[in-house]
Amino acid sequence: MKMSVKNINCKISMVHSQYFEKCYTYFNSRNISLRDRIIIRVLQYKFIFHSGFISRKSTFYLIRNLLVKLATSILRILLVSTLIRDVPYSFPSSSPVTGSFDFIVVGGGTAGSAVAARLSETEATVLLLEAGGSAPPESVVPFAWAPVLALGQASVTVASEPEDNAALSSPGRKNIAYFGRVIGGASTVNGMAFVRGSGYDFDSWKDLGNEGWDYRSVLPYFKKLENYQAERTPSLEKYRGFAGPVSVSQVQRWGKLRSAIKAAAAELGVAFNTVGGKSNIGISWADLAVKNGVRSSASESYLRPAATRSNLRVLTRATVTRIIFDEQKKARGVEYTFNGQTHRVVATKEVVLSAGALFTPQLLMLSGVGPPQMLTERGIEVVSALPGVGQNLDNHPGFVMHWRVKPGVTISIKDIFNPKTYIEYNSKRSGVLSGPFGTIAHNFVNLGGGNPDWPDLNLPWTLRPSVPTPNIDKKTNVQLIGLPVLHDTLTTRVVLMRPRSRGLVSLRSADVADPPLIRNNFFQDPYDLKLMVKGIRETFRVMNTSAMREILLPQPDTSLKACLRYGRDTDGYWECFVRHVVGQDAHHCCTAKMSPPTDPMGVVSPRLLVRGVSGLRVVDASVMPHVVSANTMASTYMVAEKASDMIKQDWGYPVQQLY
Template sequence: MPLAQIFGNLSLWASLPAFLVYYLFYSSFEYDDPEGRVSDTKTFLNEYDFIVIGAGSAGAVVANRLTEVSSWKVLLLEAGGDETLVSDVPGTVQYLQRTNIDWQYRTVAQTGSCLAFNDNKCNWPRGKVLGGSSVLNYMLYVRGNKRDYDSWAVDNPGWSYDDVLPYFIKSEDNRNPYIAANTKYHGTGGYLTVQEPAYTTPLATTFVEAGVELGYENNDGNAAQQTGFMLVQATNRRGHRCSTAKAFLRPIRHRPNLFVSMHSRVLKIVIDSTTKQATAVRFEKNGKVYEVKATKEIILSAGSVNSPQILMLSGVGRADHLNSLGIPVLSDLKVGDNLQDHIALGGMVFTVNKPFGSLEGRYVTLATFFNYTINSAGPMASLGGCEGLAWVKTKYADQTIDFPDIEFHFVSGTPASDSGYTIHYNQGVTESIWESYYKPVVNTDMWQVIPMLLRPKSTGTIRLASTDPYTAPLIDPQYFTDTNGEDLKVLIEGTKIGLALSKTEAFQKLGTKFYDKIFPGCEGYTPWTDAYWGCFIRHYSTTIYHPAGTCKMGKAGDPTAVVDARLKVYGIKGLRVIDCSIMPNVVSGNTNAPTIMIGERGSDLIKEDWPHNKEDVIIKPLTTKKNSSKKKMKVKNI
């Protein structure tokens, strides 16, 4: 796809010679990449010690850590290809969904949510690429709340906050000096670069000031206390995205025991029906089907949608569901149940009378383009407009403890800002609603606060649509279906706090006004009542892309558990699940960093279960060589 088309301003890009545009991007992202690209395996051994399915936020970590043992051969299978040049640019994140690096999932029709979307179906982006959803996401580094993990540990020893904190720190290379200095909670020198974005608007500091005005602290939500307001921390490396592929795979790409196969679609895990031993993985690549054996274990790290799908295709799942499709049942487990996701209101926006918003016209200019390609700075280094985070308590939360029930994502752009942001925020919203509600204020400076429900009580399901592995599974999040309606009540209160934020002196200095046009479909409700807000939320429901829980971790005897505390699948030998699907309850925050932690901890569990000689362990990452080219050019490091 031409860059002009990608960035949506043909007249601008037409003014640049094509070779110059190509030179700038190619030199910036290819020649100076210190890690280099991962090679794609073309031929396969008959067997490997471990086969890891999925090279996303967890799978890339697992492949890295297992290949630290030099005598173990590890095959990493990824359905997608490598990251693109565009995905490396934080400011282009809104252009990545519905592309070939996205599975492009949609839910089944919802009855009480996503009512403003086409066919009442919610879009569910999932990464189909090396790095998985860490390539599609907004790069926010959030760990969740201490009490999340302590609740996991009640039935799952080894998963308390004190147990998992060292694994967060192990991965982290935090480059914010005032944050990294807090060594009790943060680490330096790990594979995963974490730092504040290279560019924010003045609205970011206004957001934090407004939070303090409401009585909240400006603090580090990843440290001692979560409740409060903060500027974002991100998986960001000097103005570029730091996906798990870049962080964990590229630096070790020369390890002789690592084999990475892209464009490899897993069809099923082969399990012996007599011994219940997982023995091999069957997958298709370039039109050819392979079946490769694993002598030790198969690790499923395909995420909360694809991991249950693959298990069910392999005979592991609810007996009634598998029987209905004619799939022999090898282990009757509640695979695909317990689906949890962070639902939010996506359409509440505010205008300002200062030129501070993230408008496309300010992003796509020659100046910003050259600033980014040369300095890795400027608007294109922003996180797609997401600049602040906050955790607040509604009246339904326990006021005596640090356990907020709403998270705010503060964005310096909105669905109404311009066409660029519409591509993301308005994705799938019916054209009639866009025309009648947002289009009148296109190209207006605006900001948005997105209230997100942290601990949903509503749970949904993942089910097979058919026995065809190429058919997308049925995703039914069942938002707002909890018995007492608590999820909607909490989100309504969070919306009210967001409105109160706009009334603070900090925001009023910018002339902030709530865009109070009645949302289509809610005309029959008295404006600004709980009933109206509930209608608004049900119409403009938006996922924050955090599905979890579909291969639940639980103790033996728990009828809802799929894996044990060591992440082994009940009833099947040689098979583990290591990704966010094992969460008993979704964490109170964004899920990318916790998924990386799960990859780190799961890798150690495997090493504990498979003793190896100390001399086999690669203590340090292999030294990588800088890319070479016949063309000699001076490039910067990223």
């Protein structure tokens, strides 16, 4: 299908000028020509000004978007100018690929890059098809992720359906989700926080009937994938890897803050730096997927070293539209679009689906694997009736609390526009740009009861100046930050690790260009809301230690006016507060969950083979039965490493002995 304005059928059904739903693919796709881009932009503005949509609100968003674009463009130029030494590997894709390969991996993201590279260690031929392009040069700069990458061309944004119980301060009560659409996927645009789940998460996966996924069985794969940039000690060697492809290091500098957090842990009687062991309970200084001030993404860690192998072919800007099944329901290959043309390619052994927790279920459903009634309603022929496809969407709801701090404790706006920042990064790969614009320390706690070593909340500290939270209206943002807005801020977050509520991913239509429908269902189970309120009270307890008070300035009144009717500092007030400001952490998972055959909602077996068909596996965050109590990248790499060995074993290729 040639993508052009004529067949786009692009009803601009947006909540406000920032977010396109039906048209998002086209704006984020490099398959679209410059001429069509210009026409769509003109249509967009025509729509805003001539549809009765024009209002102070839409004008505000237009101006705000222009200013954001201007600021990010300036930042991008500054960042790119610091990159003379480290440019990400580029995957030139000038012509389409046809013919046959032993394995076709769909999606060159976090998991897909790892699987393709590992499979190419054998003599099998491997094709990796990725919808996005090569990584933008600034992606190597750790600090760049939020302002430049997550909001830029390397990712797509998709609005959820309106929330029933949350997002009260978001336009249309919709949560906005970010997904990497670039080689390396989310690992190229994410916050780089590298933290494993608790060992009890994996034991729970096994208890749900998934043999081989308990902590003891997955630990060797966590070690295999990691190259920890620290001195080897016997206690570290028990848990951490030192020879794997993904480089990981502790956050450098910010000594004042580190000392304060360490002292707060001591004051609270909480363990410091526990992340990596079986129980991650306690306070820890963050590890990042960074080496010597440069991001370690999946494409740099796995694909760059494998790129010269003649049996591995990587095609970027190739969007897979469906999996092709034969009469026996065996996956025979895929159909994809490249430069506006449709092509087919054959898999002689397996198709591996690694398009992430949103797009993997979309592709399964578009190929006839999913809830039968929904497929029939969309005019899609059912190949395998699997009601669980797209169900069980799990994630980490969370929100930010702002704290004013003394100078030198955190990043300030002045640092960002100071030429010295760029000179220091350029010459030494150190300074502000070498660190995060996000998580700097974790605080994993259990406040809900049960196993006290298994966290149900993370209350991390994040480094960012007093920037507004995206997708929350201006009025609420101002109340949350407190006036005047430009000052040095430390933020803490309250993030639910093991929500009981579950959402779903479904199809809007049979058109691959329509973004899938996301329903988060945050706080459908009221337990989740109550636990978040406990997290707020625990945050105040931590921030009230004398160690933390030492770095704080007097705080302005940041009450949320809409909630004051419940009375200050009551549980009712805080529940109302959370329902207004909660967003999500882009840790989507579990939409094609693994499970034993007895679970009717399972999608893949514990060997990650899709039920009811053959020759098709899912390898990405979708297969997790429930979200881990940590950020999800490290566990996604672990899934990819373990799956690669399973695939090799199933096809008789040798695997490295890890036990």
